[in-house]
Amino acid sequence: xxETLVARSALRAxxxxxxxxxxxxxxTLREVPDLTLASVAALKGREAELxxxxxxxxxxxxxxxxxxxxxGPVAFVGAGPGKWLAVSSAATxxxxxxxxxxxxxxxxxxxxxxxxxxRETLATLIQVDLHPRAFGAGDVALTxxxxxxxxxxxxxxxxxxEILMFRTYAATLWRWIxxxxxxxxxxxxxxx
Amino acid sequence: xxxxxxxxxxxxxxxxxxxxxxxxxxxxxxAPDALPAFVEYVYLRxxxxxLHRELWQHALGCQSWLVVTRNVRTxxxxxxxxxxxxxxxxxSEAE
Ligand SMILES: [Zn+2]
Numbered sequence: 001x002x003e004t005l006v007a008r009s010a011l012r013a014x015x016x017x018x019x020x021x022x023x024x025x026x027x028t029l030r031e032v033p034d035l036t037l038a039s040v041a042a043l044k045g046r047e048a049e050l051x052x053x054x055x056x057x058x059x060x061x062x063x064x065x066x067x068x069x070x071x072g073p074v075a076f077v078g079a080g081p082g083k084w085l086a087v088s089s090a091a092t093x094x095x096x097x098x099x100x101x102x103x104x105x106x107x108x109x110x111x112x113x114x115x116x117x118x119r120e121t122l123a124t125l126i127q128v129d130l131h132p133r134a135f136g137a138g139d140v141a142l143t144x145x146x147x148x149x150x151x152x153x154x155x156x157x158x159x160x161x162e163i164l165m166f167r168t169y170a171a172t173l174w175r176w177i178x179x180x181x182x183x184x185x186x187x188x189x190x191x192x
Numbered sequence: 193x194x195x196x197x198x199x200x201x202x203x204x205x206x207x208x209x210x211x212x213x214x215x216x217x218x219x220x221x222x223a224p225d226a227l228p229a230f231v232e233y234v235y236l237r238x239x240x241x242x243l244h245r246e247l248w249q250h251a252l253g254c255q256s257w258l259v260v261t262r263n264v265r266t267x268x269x270x271x272x273x274x275x276x277x278x279x280x281x282x283x284s285e286a287e
Contacts, residue, residue: 066200066254080254081199081274127204142200143207144252 009033010109011190015171018189019178026185027115029177031170032162033191036088037104039079040097047082050099057097066140068153077140077153085151085164109170113177114160117184122161124180126152132159146176193267198274199254211247213237214259214278241265247275 011031019029042050051062054076060069063078070076073090085104086094095101113122119130125145129135140153150173151164165173178188193205215238219229242265248258257275262268 078199080256081276083254127206142250142253143203147252149252 007034007106009190010167010170011174012171013190016174016190017178019181019186020189021185021187024185025115025187026117027113027121027181027187029174029181029186029188030112031191032089032110032112034089035105035108035110036086036090036092036094037108037164038086038094039100039102039104040076040084040086040094041100042082043099046098050097053097066142068138068140077151079140079142079151107167108164109167110162110164111170111174111177112155112160112162114158115185116158117181117186118161119159121177121181121184121186122152122163125176126150128152130154132157145173148173148176193269195248195250195258195260195269196272197250197253197256197258198272199256200250203250203253207250207252208258209249209251211249211257214245214247214275217282243270 009031040050054060054062058074058076059071060074060076062076062084063069066078068075068077073088074092075087077085077087079085086092086101095103122145123130126141126143128141128143135141135154137154137156137159140151142151144150145152145163145165148165148169152161154161163173174188178186181188194202195205195208196202216233219226219233221230223229242263244262244264246260246262248260250256250258259273259275259278260269261271263270
């Protein structure tokens with residue numbers, strides 16, 4: 001009998017426990033569910049063609065370097081020389097782009113951290129300088145958090161961040177963030 | 193030690209994986225002296241006390257392969273280049 005595959009979060013309450021602060025929250029931690037993710041790698045000699053196709057389809061100039069550009073639900077994140085991560089909060093088909101495109105939606109999980117203590121908490125797990133003079137809205141870091149490979153970007157100056165990891169590490173990184181946020185007023189809960 | 197990745201910027205050495213000597217060149221397998229040339233290519237390495245060119249990968253970052261020119265006595269890094277640029281320059285030299 002055919003089984004229907006259903007997309008499910010990598011997080012469960014027993015591996016990704018919630019946290020509530022005693023006083024005012026220093027920052028919130030949430031999963032970002034249902035993202036469409038695709039790795040996009042330019043084909044040799046066809047970089048300009050890809051840039052033009054992204055501009056035509058999404059009105060975005062592909063960033064050079066570790067930057068993120070967004071328009072509506074779609075964002076492109078610089079992921080290496082000639083490589084990007086295409087991200088969408090809607091159902092978006094990136095496969096028509098003239099590039100090597102591979103869907104990553106079921107392989108990664110994403111969290112959003114928002115609030116005045118988000119930066120300080122991430123700084124305990126990440127060695128990249130997150131001070132506003134070095135890292136601001138639109139900046140991207142490909143690095144590791146507590147030895148877990150992550151892609152991190154800052155969304156705005158609240159500050160809020162989104163952090164992407166392989167989904168098998170999602171619960172571990174969740175607990176790292178909750179633990180690091182314990183003394184910084186983390187308010188964390190799973191959706192639903 | 194910190195390595196300035198051309199894409200990501202300076203990062204701690206913990207983000208990088210070391211591959212080895214970046215100066216060796218794969219010999220021509222059809223040449224009459226291919227066997228001793230391959231023995232040298234695969235096994236024999238210089239051990240300079242000073243500047244050395246090494247292959248590193250930004251494994252816990254952008255995954256780029258890099259050619260790092262490093263003084264192995266002081267850890268001072270003179271230059272970091274994308275390995276694909278070094279390879280492209282080498283093959284255009286050979287033409
Ligand atoms: Zn890098």
